Every structure is written in structure tokens, then in C-alpha cells.
Amino acid sequence: MTYEPPVTDYDYIVENCTCAFCGCNCDDLDFLVKNGHVVAVRHACRLGASKVMEDMDQRLLVPMVRNEEGVLEEVDWDTALDTAAEYIANSIRPVFYGWSETSTECMKEGVELGEYIGAVLDNQATICHGPSLQAMQNAGYPIQTLGEVKNRADVIAYSGSNAMNSHPRHLARYAAFPRGYFRQRGRFDRTVITMDPKFSDTAKMSDKWIGFEQNGDYGFYNALRAVLKGKKLQSESVSGIPAEDIYELAAEMEAAEFGVLFFGLGLTHTLGKQRNIDIAIKLVQDLNTNSKWGLTPMRGHFNVNGFNIFMAYETGWAFGVDFCRGYGRYMMGETNTIDLLVRKEPDCFMVIAADPGAHFPNGANQHLADIPVIQIDIHWGPSTELADVVLPGSFISVECGGTSYRMDGVPIWMKKAIDKPETCRDDEWIVRELKERVMKLREEPNVADEYVPNEGLACLLDK
Ligand code: SF4
Structure with missing residues (x-):
């Protein structure tokens, strides 16, 4: 990546603008305007900035x-x-x-x-998230705002989502890194878990990566729910994940003060489709018996x-x-x-x-x-x-x-x-x-x- 010096040649700044790219809708951007055109954007990620900067040839x-x-x-x-x-x-x-x-x-x-x-x-x-919407209409929708995530969440789980690439400021602004009212030490007060067959960029910065098999989502969530309900797993591994790792993850999720499951198209569009989301919602409902959990789809546009x-x-x-x-x-x-x-x-x-x-x-x-x-x-x-x-x-x-x-x-x-x-x-x-x-x-x-x-x-x- 080449270094780009900051733009200093502009007429005025419009503060607190909103990014029109991904579902994070970051509303803290500054647009630098010259001759009636946006010539630079402050605070946005590269995806957002490149969209806001005008592409007049197209x-x-x-x-x-x-x-x-x-x-x-x-x-x-x-x-x-x-x-x-x-x-x-x-x-x-x-x-x-x-x-x-x-x-x-x-x-x-x-x-x-x-x-x-x-x-x-x-x-x-x-x-995209059609199967998620069907599941939400079937099974309910235990949601929370991103403000609550920032201020309260101590366990953040990403499933089938590579937020580092698709929603670059999600972790920095809302989920993993920001200091919140009850999470004054930011990232040090939070555990980040990525559940995804791929060792994605999000998995690389997580505390734990659960790399279940491709299309193994439904079986994995089923096993996790069974463990949360006090059952003993009948096999040594489920969807490629050893049973002891599932017991450990279930205990960690149950011990959360405020947990959030963010899921992307990697969960919505594997073999189980809406049933994957059904069971993720049920998992969150189970977790709410002893803890406080919510879930949110990582919406694109x-x-x-x-x-x-x-x-x-x-x-x-x-x-x-x-x-x-x-x-x-x-x-x-x-x-x-x-x-x-x-x-x-x-x-x-x-x-x-x-x-x-x-x-x-x-x-x-x-x-x-x-x-x-x-x-x-x-x-x-x-x-x-x-x-x-x-x-x-x-x-x-x-x-x-x-x-x-x-x-x-x-x-x-x-x-x-x-x-x-x-x-x-x-x-x-x-x-x-x-x-x-x-x-x-x-x-x-x-x-x-x-x-x-x-x-x-x-x-x-x-x-
Ligand atoms: S994460 Fe990036 S692309 Fe998404 S809304 Fe924020 S600035 Fe825009």
C-alpha cells in the first residue's frame, strides 16, 4: 500500500456526515469540499472513502x-x-x-x-440476508443496538462474517476495540471469538477461532445447544471440532455478562440456509437463560x-x-x-x-x-x-x-x-x-x- 499524504487543499469541511456504504452507517465522517466536490473524507475506512469520493467518469x-x-x-x-x-x-x-x-x-x-x-x-x-429474515419471522429476534454492544459487551462472536474486510470499522467503532461505559479498557475488556471455516482476517485478530467444516454450521450449533442444555456429546468431534472445545466454548459463552453474536452471509448461505439462522437464534435464546445475549446480521448495503x-x-x-x-x-x-x-x-x-x-x-x-x-x-x-x-x-x-x-x-x-x-x-x-x-x-x-x-x-x- 502506498502512502497518501493528507489532503490540505480544500475550501471547507462538512462535519458529522454519514457513510453510504455498508450497514455500519458510520455517522462521524468529515467531508473535505473544494469547488463543490468532495476531495477527501476523514474517519472513513477505505471502502467508505472511495465510495463517497466522486467517481465522475462513471x-x-x-x-x-x-x-x-x-x-x-x-x-x-x-x-x-x-x-x-x-x-x-x-x-x-x-x-x-x-x-x-x-x-x-x-x-x-x-x-x-x-x-x-x-x-x-x-x-x-x-x-443476501433473505433466509435470515425468514428465520427472524419464524423464531423471533433477540437484538441489541450497536451502542449497547460498545458500552456493555464483553464477549463478541462473529459467525460466517469477515468483518475486518466487509465492515472495516465494525470492530473499531462498535464491537471489539472501543472503550465503553462498562468496558473502559476497550479490547482488553472483551473476548472476541470467530466461528468460520476460513481463518479470515477477523479470525486472525480474535482470541479464539472455531474453524468448523464447510456446511458444518448447523451440526456445530446443534451440539453447542445440546451442551448448554446439559447433554453429553455422543461423538468425539462435531463438524470437525473436538468435543472438549465445544464444552469449553459453551462455558465461555454462558459466562458472558453481555454477549453478542454477529452473523454474515457465511452462515446464511451455507447448506442449512434459514435453518442455520433458526438455530443461531435458538442458541442465543438458550444463552439468555443464564446470561444476556443478542444477535445481529451483518447487513451489507x-x-x-x-x-x-x-x-x-x-x-x-x-x-x-x-x-x-x-x-x-x-x-x-x-x-x-x-x-x-x-x-x-x-x-x-x-x-x-x-x-x-x-x-x-x-x-x-x-x-x-x-x-x-x-x-x-x-x-x-x-x-x-x-x-x-x-x-x-x-x-x-x-x-x-x-x-x-x-x-x-x-x-x-x-x-x-x-x-x-x-x-x-x-x-x-x-x-x-x-x-x-x-x-x-x-x-x-x-x-x-x-x-x-x-x-x-x-x-x-x-x-
Ligand atoms: S465501516 Fe467503512 S464502509 Fe462501513 S459505514 Fe463505516 S466507513 Fe463506511
Whole structure:
């Protein structure tokens, strides 16, 4: 790594800004501004700083519509919004996907539009912590805030998460290192345990590493629960971990004054999926018989949790909510974006602050190439290549304010620091404009009459 001298050439500093990258939502950043641009960021990790610093060469700056030759062509805002509104108003199975990197205020407009038009609203949880959310709805959710972790926790366990790389300030700001009210000596007052098949960077700085076998999570947690309930293990090792190490770990966890289990996709996406989280929640419930424990998923995008909290509050379902019957419903494998795309059901797709072009499997992207795609985003990406209408938004927490939810469910106001480019608009404004234009179009007769359903829908309608 090369040494980069601190930036000293700036006009002014905007203090206490929030990072719009991972679910830590660090809200102690200083943005150094020169000529209306953020030229440096203080206190952020490298991931956060590199996102906040503007990437103008990839920035989407003007609205675009794909012309008959298949080329994206610059248009004015009215033309772009009207074209997008027509696609939505003429569709009978629209899907609105993304939302994890925009504000909760924008989601509110999106839900109103989705409910009006009968769309499916889904976010990135469908490809990340979806099984965790299912388990939480099954088994409950013994949670605590990150403030409580900082001030009280003496045992921190990471399972299937390499926080040192994915959430670099998590350990420094909230979990392992900070001095808290009851943990004045910081790291010296805490025991850090990593449970992961990989000897990750987080495992390297932990006091204990439990390297169970790949896909051995469920068996390992089962054994730990059995020991906590006073049972004797019947074999010498479980999931590759010697029985005596499991007895020792159970005793250590039970002796905690305040313990926290942070889990990542390494636990959510191994063989047991939601059952892994079910049993982790049960483990924490067992530990609460004699101690005080909580658990928190290590959420990735800064507002992925916001969408799930907001949707659960509004509809009862955290993601994959289908309004096609006039009320919200959810069915795993039926109303999730990838399943819908692979079955070729959607006839219009709006992607906001996400990049399915980069993250979805081929089969799903193939269908996106066949239907109208509307993109609301700030950067050019693989999804732009699939888009028929591109609507350039603004960068929340830098160019516009908005609310996001941290991984522990605490809402954070992200304030504006600089002005957005003149040709861009706020995401909330864009979705509200679309909603109003779609409503106007739907009130006009004959809009849906001219509609010809795509192949997947035609066969559904025949049934
Ligand atoms: S830990 Fe996450 S929220 Fe905090 S500065 Fe780094 S990327 Fe941003």
C-alpha cells in the first residue's frame, strides 16, 4: 500500500456526515469540499472513502432513452419520465427491484406506486440476508443496538462474517476495540471469538477461532445447544471440532455478562440456509437463560435493512412483496425477483440503486434483455447496458439528505453535504414523478387495452 499524504487543499469541511456504504452507517465522517466536490473524507475506512469520493467518469449525468437502433440517446427529463411511466402503466406484471442504496423516503413513494399498479417490490435481501429474515419471522429476534454492544459487551462472536474486510470499522467503532461505559479498557475488556471455516482476517485478530467444516454450521450449533442444555456429546468431534472445545466454548459463552453474536452471509448461505439462522437464534435464546445475549446480521448495503424494516412495517413482509392482487403477499420462490425473471413473468422492470446486470444469474438477465428496463442510479454499470430508460439520481448522504436504517435497526438521518449536478434529480423526486405520471396515464382509457403480454405472461393468463 502506498502512502497518501493528507489532503490540505480544500475550501471547507462538512462535519458529522454519514457513510453510504455498508450497514455500519458510520455517522462521524468529515467531508473535505473544494469547488463543490468532495476531495477527501476523514474517519472513513477505505471502502467508505472511495465510495463517497466522486467517481465522475462513471457518473450518470443525463436522462437517456434507448432508440430504435438500440442506442441510449440523451433526452430531456419530461421525455424520459413519460417513456418510463408508459412502460409501467402498460405493464401487468411489473417488478421494482433494488432500494437498498436509496432513502427510506424514496421507498415510501415506491410502495405507493407499487401498490397502485400491482407491482412486486423486492430488494437485495432476495440474494443476501433473505433466509435470515425468514428465520427472524419464524423464531423471533433477540437484538441489541450497536451502542449497547460498545458500552456493555464483553464477549463478541462473529459467525460466517469477515468483518475486518466487509465492515472495516465494525470492530473499531462498535464491537471489539472501543472503550465503553462498562468496558473502559476497550479490547482488553472483551473476548472476541470467530466461528468460520476460513481463518479470515477477523479470525486472525480474535482470541479464539472455531474453524468448523464447510456446511458444518448447523451440526456445530446443534451440539453447542445440546451442551448448554446439559447433554453429553455422543461423538468425539462435531463438524470437525473436538468435543472438549465445544464444552469449553459453551462455558465461555454462558459466562458472558453481555454477549453478542454477529452473523454474515457465511452462515446464511451455507447448506442449512434459514435453518442455520433458526438455530443461531435458538442458541442465543438458550444463552439468555443464564446470561444476556443478542444477535445481529451483518447487513451489507447501508439501507438494505431500511427497506426490510419499512416493508415489514407497511405490509407485514420484509421483501418480495407482491401487490398484484391489490394487497401485499409474499411467497418464497414465487414472489422473489430471480424466480419471477427465470419464469419470464415480469413485463417491465424498474431497478433503483442496484445492479442486477452484475449480480443476477444469466437466466434472469436474459429475460431482462427482452423486457423494458428502467434504471434509476448514479453510476453507469452492467444494468445500464440492459436499460431502456436511464434516470440519473443523486447520491444520498452526499448530494441529498434522507433516512437510512443501520444494521441494528437504528434510523440515521444522512445529511446533504454538496449540491448535486444540475442535470440530476433526487431519487425520491423521480419516483414521485413516475407515480403521478403513471396514475394520470392509468386514468386515461385504452392504455391497457393495447397491451400484448410477453410469452411467460401469456401462458399464465391462458391458465
Ligand atoms: S465501516 Fe462501513 S459505514 Fe463505516 S466507513 Fe467503512 S464502509 Fe463506511
